[in-house]
Amino acid sequence: MFRLSSEDMARRVAEDIPDGSYVNLGIGMPTRVANFVADDKQVIYHSENGILGVGPAPKPGEENTNLINAGKQYVTLLPGGCYFDNAESFAMMRGGHLDIAVLGAFQVAENGDLANWATNEDRFPPAVGGAMDLAVGAKKLFVIMRHTTRENEPKILQRCTFPLTGMGVVSRIFTDLSVLDVTPEGLRVIELFGSNTFEEVQSLTEARLLPPLNS
Amino acid sequence: MFRLSSEDMARRVAEDIPDGSYVNLGIGMPTRVANFVADDKQVIYHSENGILGVGPAPKPGEENTNLINAGKQYVTLLPGGCYFDNAESFAMMRGGHLDIAVLGAFQVAENGDLANWATNEDRFPPAVGGAMDLAVGAKKLFVIMRHTTRENEPKILQRCTFPLTGMGVVSRIFTDLSVLDVTPEGLRVIELFGSNTFEEVQSLTEARLLPPLNS
């Protein structure tokens, strides 16, 4: 199997972010997507704690403990950016004002159900943050995740077995093997990376997949 | 009967506004109360359109069409005042943050029901504005009104006959004849103006009144 690196996965997601979009990137791998958005695109990043127009990390020594992103990393504000309180920030998210949210996931189901905040074997107390609000609110929800678990178990399922983050919320899944769209007919493969075949990807997926339309 | 002038009615209401209060004055006679608040009291006036710390009218030529009060009169902002949107303004009102609201009324019932936005014989289309929000939200609701209609009909009733603004919302009624408190036991006269007797005031009131406690 051909598997994309994490970097190339983030790069592939970045390709699908149009110029002029308002985008929220989840904590972790999704945050890295910003590094690969082409310079000729203007993308405005939203941070759930209350920033629109998030800029790059500050120079050493110029950090402001108040100016952090959702992942608690120091950031800056771009010209044209602004601040607001948490209720307004989530009004933006829940109200459908963000064009794209990119989140990681434990599992995605063929109907677009997302499970990304808790497992059934949590040894830690649960945490949910803003994931559920982003899941229901963004116009398009992109998931970026490995196609399978470390034990090679499928993460794209007929039904999620982990607690749900949202029902029928995922638009598109970017894995290390392929890109899949959630459609009314089911999960459709829209891109296969490298030499991967539809059959190979299907064999690592519990949900039944639809082949690319032009194949 | 001894009847207070409108000015003296406003003066009497002003006496009951404590130093340090946040106060909303309704359109019309209630607005005049501000003219009689003693200089040694600091009272912060709220205007429903989105001002806290409303100051006096501007000098001629210094009017700003954006800076008006709920009655659409030009105002100024005191040092320490601020602006906010209408949703936040009504969050203040509905959320119980204002100490006192002063409103006019067509009718008040013995249980504190207030009718001040519509009659049964309206020749005009109805208007309600912020009256219903103020009625339910202010910590204390003062009503300032003539004790009777121009035709000498009672306005303080067992039940309001006009459409209600709010149920059980009035705290105190200031009329040209007396001051009355809405209590769990009923309407209690707490002050009689001039030579007015309890019996005289009762005779101009449909609701049954309780006499002053110390009489």
Add this chain to the structure above:
Amino acid sequence: MIDKRVASLREAVMDIPHGASVMIGGFGSSGIPLGLIEALRQQRAGDLTIISNNAGVGEEGIASLLRDGLVRKIVCSFPRSAGSIWFEKRFEEGAVELELVPQGTLSERIRIAGAGIGGFLTPTGYGTKLAEGKETRVIDGKGYVLEMPLNADFALIKAEASDPWGNLVYDTAGRNFNPMMAMAAPLSIAEVKHIGQLGELDPERIVTPGIFIDRVVSQETIHVPT
């Protein structure tokens, strides 16, 4: 590149169709997009539903839309003011429908429409004529009315200054309904005195983030044809 500036009031409202619902910011004389309303009037889209706190006075603003017979329905809290002659006339004729909403319920219904909330329980209006036919419930002895979101096809906004991203700052009490309405329509159009460069507005003073605004038009660069 994000640049929400449009060249004229006319262009800004050109695609508002017959039968559209249009929110219009303002409270009395304060914070009203008079230029956009005039451009809308000249554009002649009719059968409009107008959502605004007031129904206009004299011959300008919403009053001019009512006078010209372009309004089918008005949703507001305080339609009657000194000088609201056109509203009164059209209402008496039965030519315009009125939905009267308490002011705080109006601004909160607009806010929740923009915030993706499906309804809220308010004590305002409980037990009154304006709650008739609405679902109610009593919680801890206090009565509430269930009120639903109020959105519109377009919002016409007035602010003091903007930038190419559509961020807005306001002047004094000119905010009123504008910030909520900007959130509650898929297409929000702001009329401002001045459009500055990106970064010119103090980010701590921005009240309406540009994400809620689709078009900005400056009174400096446009002229209302008469």
Add this chain to the structure above:
Amino acid sequence: MIDKRVASLREAVMDIPHGASVMIGGFGSSGIPLGLIEALRQQRAGDLTIISNNAGVGEEGIASLLRDGLVRKIVCSFPRSAGSIWFEKRFEEGAVELELVPQGTLSERIRIAGAGIGGFLTPTGYGTKLAEGKETRVIDGKGYVLEMPLNADFALIKAEASDPWGNLVYDTAGRNFNPMMAMAAPLSIAEVKHIGQLGELDPERIVTPGIFIDRVVSQETIHVPT
């Protein structure tokens, strides 16, 4: 005369009793009233219910209250972060109860408590474990959960500057939960860097009107005893 200034952090939190519910502003390192929390810890009121987005990291802030066994229950969206050792320890021991609330539901529940609203319908969490046992309804094919107001006895707020009336301006993303929490408690206490004269703050930049604040304490004039 309205003057909400108090002389010390200690005095500002002195009357918070055992068993109180306390909202604490902040998101990660941003906008947290660390001085007030430290004064509360030293005051030794226990059995507290803490409402805050996070549960503290390291040894300061909410983590120090958890470490000292002063917290009975915590209501938050994201208790687990790198370094949230005291929360994790107390939770595993069963010493602290957790109410987990999605972040947007948390801030809106706090907002409506301050706004006198009795509940709201949110799509967030519909069909998930966090909506279990809650009333739901489907409107136009979309599922909603009925969420109720969340208030507290006290709110501890962090802002940049204030004045004697308690008006607050914030620094950058330091707003987060502070403006809503200031509305949702009958007694709200703000820790600020600087308290200016009345009129010193730009009224267009004030985010929290002083009506929501009962006490302000400045880091300039106070010293946290250790």
